[in-house]
Amino acid sequence: MSEYNGRDDESHSTVRNVVLVVLDTARAKSVDAQLMPTLTDLAAAGTPFENAFATAPWTLPSHASIFTGTYPSEHGTHGGHTYLDGDLRTLPEAFADAGFETIGVSNNTWITEEFGFDRGFDDLRKGWQYIQSDADMGAVVRGENLREKFAATRNRLFDGNPLVNAANVLYSEFVQPSSDDGADRASNWIADWLGSRDGDRPFFLFCNFIEPHVEYDPPREYAERFLPDGASYEDATAIRQDPRAYDCEEYDLSDHEFAMLRGLYRAELAYVDHQLGRLRTTLEDAGEWEDTLFVVCGDHGEHVGEHGFFGHQYNLYDTVLNVPLVFCGGPFTDGERRHDLVQLLDLPATLLETAGVDDPALREQWSSRSLHSGSSDDARDAIYAEYVAPQPSIDRLEERFGDIPERVRTFDRRLRAIRTAEYKYVCGDDGFERLHHVRTDPLEHTDSSDDDAQRAQTLRRRLEERFDPLEAASESEDEGADVEIRAGTKDRLAELGYL
Structure with a gap:
């Protein structure tokens, strides 16, 4: 059971409420004051972490690490097993057992009860549902093409009330504003909830804003601020946005098209920054701001043409691992930028303390370490990341595209990374490895694993000391892949080709 200590001394001040906002797919390299003035103001009033890293490059395993304080190979939630197992303790459960009201608003269809993320929440709302329902049509939203969306609709329509399911499909696919993926409705709902709640209990509020995720479709007024000179909104939004089809060379994108896509991506970040401002105002109007720790982070980053990738799969470059992280409130009020290495799995220890x-x-x-200024936890001298299984799987890519490029076949591997303040080393269970001197090669363009083989070996040894050797870990995953998952989840994953 959790205990609420309610400490409030000068050296170890506490807060009453905790708000955690995840900007889905927000990468650190794209955040600046012009783009995100609200986040910049929060950083000036709080504490920004310049070297914050996700444990994985995509939503499901990264959120599992945030919720449990564990690495992907520890929590076991990844492309080969897409369910957060029930024997793992979660952050919302800790707050709930300590007497907090626990509210979640998810706009990403992976973060639902179907995948084990509801535990501990009094209410976990689904932003893509027009009518809140236990029968979740999120498989339609996740479908990567019309065939998958149609199959998911056909197979799930009669799971529960078909009229409610049909209304939710129509809303998510056709009625929901194309320039908003749920952030506006989420902000409105949170404002209504705060305005009507009983204020006696402290609260933990989690919110995922998914706008920066493909497809990038920001409001026109935001897009036109960030598109390259001479690029029109119509031209930019007409560009095909299908990362897996791009990976498999079904189509190509020019440098100018990627520049327009980066403009749309930045516009999405600017739009969710506006929603952050609305949340802050809502908390102020409810009289809760001064008693609240307000935390904003990305769950992973994004490639928009960098390293030949589009999206956030199949690699562990900093582009998909380095994320914004800002704390504001409680002891995080001095505006001092921190440059120490931190991980998103440090959130549970920090929020609870x-x-x-x-x-x-x-x-x-947990493997979590508190970032609280009064904490006795040691600072990290390295961070770790894992890519346990390709997502989508290579089999699923072949089912969709037929013969796929050899380059894509090489992505069928398990990856691990260790990053110190000076070096970054990545290796795979197929013999793949890269070494980068990040001080002189921050964009990770030059592999020096052959020229500095001894350092590569030292960092690989550190990875094997922290985790099982890659080959042994892969064999263990194969042996344990047949994990029991609730029936509804199995059906949905099968529809989408995950099982």
């Missing part, structure tokens, strides 16, 4: 909550069960399982 700042809220004065101790949860022995969560603490026992």
